[in-house]
Amino acid sequence: MVEIDHISKRFEHFTAVDDLSFTVAEGEVLGFLGPNGAGKSTTMKIITGFLAPSSGSVRIDGHDIATDPLAVKSLIGYLPEGAPSYPDMTTLEFLNFIADVRGFAGEEKAHRIQHVLQEVALEEVCHQTIDTLSKGFKRRVGLAQAIIHDPKVLILDEPTDGLDPNQKHHVRELIKNLSRDKIVIISTHILEEVSAVCTRAIIIAEGRMVADGTPRELETRSRYHHAVEIQLTDAFDLQQALKDMSEISTVEQHPDNALQYTLIPRDGEAIFRLVAEKAQSGHWPIAEFHPARGQLEDYFRTITQSADTSVTTARVTTTKARTATAAEREQA
Amino acid sequence: MGTTVFIFKRELANYFATPLAYIFIVIFLVMNGIFTFDMGGFYIRGQADLQPFFSFHPWLYLFMIPALAMGLWADERKSGTIELLLTLPIRLADAVIAKFLAAWVLSGIALLLTFPIWITVNYLGNPDNGVILAAYLGSWLMAGGFLAIGSGMSAITRNPVIAFILTVAVCFVFVATGSPIVLNVFSGWAPQILVDAIAALSFLTHFDAISKGVIDLRDILFYLIFILSWLLATAIIIELKKAN
Numbered sequence: 001m002v003e004i005d006h007i008s009k010r011f012e013h014f015t016a017v018d019d020l021s022f023t024v025a026e027g028e029v030l031g032f033l034g035p036n037g038a039g040k041s042t043t044m045k046i047i048t049g050f051l052a053p054s055s056g057s058v059r060i061d062g063h064d065i066a067t068d069p070l071a072v073k074s075l076i077g078y079l080p081e082g083a084p085s086y087p088d089m090t091t092l093e094f095l096n097f098i099a100d101v102r103g104f105a106g107e108e109k110a111h112r113i114q115h116v117l118q119e120v121a122l123e124e125v126c127h128q129t130i131d132t133l134s135k136g137f138k139r140r141v142g143l144a145q146a147i148i149h150d151p152k153v154l155i156l157d158e159p160t161d162g163l164d165p166n167q168k169h170h171v172r173e174l175i176k177n178l179s180r181d182k183i184v185i186i187s188t189h190i191l192e193e194v195s196a197v198c199t200r201a202i203i204i205a206e207g208r209m210v211a212d213g214t215p216r217e218l219e220t221r222s223r224y225h226h227a228v229e230i231q232l233t234d235a236f237d238l239q240q241a242l243k244d245m246s247e248i249s250t251v252e253q254h255p256d257n258a259l260q261y262t263l264i265p266r267d268g269e270a271i272f273r274l275v276a277e278k279a280q281s282g283h284w285p286i287a288e289f290h291p292a293r294g295q296l297e298d299y300f301r302t303i304t305q306s307a308d309t310s311v312t313t314a315r316v317t318t319t320k321a322r323t324a325t326a327a328e329r330e331q332a
Numbered sequence: 333m334g335t336t337v338f339i340f341k342r343e344l345a346n347y348f349a350t351p352l353a354y355i356f357i358v359i360f361l362v363m364n365g366i367f368t369f370d371m372g373g374f375y376i377r378g379q380a381d382l383q384p385f386f387s388f389h390p391w392l393y394l395f396m397i398p399a400l401a402m403g404l405w406a407d408e409r410k411s412g413t414i415e416l417l418l419t420l421p422i423r424l425a426d427a428v429i430a431k432f433l434a435a436w437v438l439s440g441i442a443l444l445l446t447f448p449i450w451i452t453v454n455y456l457g458n459p460d461n462g463v464i465l466a467a468y469l470g471s472w473l474m475a476g477g478f479l480a481i482g483s484g485m486s487a488i489t490r491n492p493v494i495a496f497i498l499t500v501a502v503c504f505v506f507v508a509t510g511s512p513i514v515l516n517v518f519s520g521w522a523p524q525i526l527v528d529a530i531a532a533l534s535f536l537t538h539f540d541a542i543s544k545g546v547i548d549l550r551d552i553l554f555y556l557i558f559i560l561s562w563l564l565a566t567a568i569i570i571e572l573k574k575a576n
Contacts, residue, residue, distance in 0.1 A: 011575065045415070049418075049419060050415050050418055050574065051575055070422075070423070073420065073421040074421040076419070078416075078419045080415040080416055080419070081412070082412055084412035084416050085413065085416065086411075086413055088350050089346070089349065097338060098420070100338040101339070101420050101421070101422060102421065129349075145416070
């Protein structure tokens with residue numbers, strides 16, 4: 001059990017983490033989301049004991065990191081941002097060093113190194129210096145050192161950053177396999193990753209927690225939850241046809257495709273059947289018609305927009321453009 | 333304790349994995365040869381001792397030791413491995429000591445490899461080998477003092493070159509305080525006790541005594557306390573500067 005209790009981290013000019021509290025239980029894979037500079041990495045550095053919080057406490061399995069750092073650190077496997085490792089060592093030397101420091105020796109050490117080399121598919125480069133490895137391999141070396149002692153708590157700061165799609169898939173599978181009786185905390189920018197591997201997601205902005213739930217729950221909070229996407233074959237006045245449907249709040253026309261629309265329900269109501277009936281009775285020229293899934297990305301942007309002004313501006317413009325097209329359509 | 337050994341081994345092996353150790357040793361030996369035989373007038377003096385060899389060590393260390401120390405912490409910060417190292421189950425103090433010891437042992441190896449000059453002087457005459465042994469010890473302790481300063485300066489910055497320059501500057505202060513250039517400035521007007529205090533902080537003062545064969549516990553303690561103080565400073569600097 002990881003217990004984060006009201007931690008804050010204040011630097012001279014700004015507050016990176018502001019009164020953050022949550023607990024993570026065994027078996028959970030927690031996705032830690034937030035825009036750049038939201039305090040994700042700082043939080044991870046505090047949990048791993050690299051930085052001391054300005055206030056608040058971190059406990060792992062009952063051990064407080066401030067009073068018993070060595071006990072906590074031996075429970076944690078950590079992949080820091082950018083997967084740093086010693087460039088002049090070979091993969092094998094590096095893993096040997098980590099295993100030594102983690103207190104393994106003899107048969108068990110050899111076995112663990114062998115196992116981890118297989119697990120992250122590093123055998124072919126184990127005699128190469130880390131300096132000469134590609135980005136993907138370097139990241140896997142970082143993962144290997146994080147899991148070599150079979151840690152109870154695994155903390156990964158952007159584990160798939162810079163990997164190709166196959167490697168990403170492989171790392172995700174690895175995380176899923178690892179996570180059965182462990183606690184995994186992943187920070188990431190890639191929202192699809194959260195849906196793919198996480199059982200829970202926390203979104204932070206400006207150092208504060210703004211959302212906490214399963215990825216599905218967060219998706220349902222998106223305004224696209226229960227929306228309906230329609231692709232028409234010919235021009236058709238959808239706005240007019242839907243005028244008397246109070247369940248629909250907005251009709252969005254796709255910016256690049258005038259025949260593609262998204263119908264957004266009021267208050268996240270399920271409108272699929274209603275629209276389907278309407279379409280049938282009104283003989284709409286429909287090519288495609290399907291329910292949209294709530295978008296984590298959309299929810300993420302909505303909830304973090306006060307933290308990131310550039311995102312806010314971008315959204316305001318699109319909304320304006322949408323209003324404009326809606327107005328034009330109405331005129332027509 | 334166990335972890336100290338592993339970090340020490342890694343650091344020392346790393347000096348040899350990069351060519352730094354070899355370059356350091358070779359240049360150290362060449363410079364020693366030039367200083368001793370050419371500038372020190374080893375033959376011309378016609379005396380069976382290693383005084384010309386050791387008397388240049390403070391000035392040789394002034395430029396060579398910072399090169400050994402500059403990467404100690406600056407490199408860790410630059411590559412981000414400091415985060416990896418300090419989240420392993422180790423104490424910061426152990427890491428600071430282990431890294432220092434690795435560099436100190438390397439400087440000791442370089443010093444030991446000057447043994448041909450000891451053979452030479454024994455071949456040519458009958459030197460007092462006790463004095464020579466004491467001087468070797470003194471030289472190594474002095475190298476430790478330079479390295480400890482370097483460790484602290486390396487913790488200040490993520491740029492090894494800046495660490496190098498800062499180390500040279502600070503080391504120069506501790507060498508020069510014992511030289512007549514600095515002491516003469518004070519000796520005219522300042523009270524003798526101040527002049528003595530300044531001289532007492534100098535590497536030269538303590539090294540001169542040992543290199544003449546006088547092993548005074550106070551000189552040895554000076555270096556050991558000096559080293560420990562700078563290592564403590566290193567740990568404090570790292571703790572304070574971890575966030576950036």
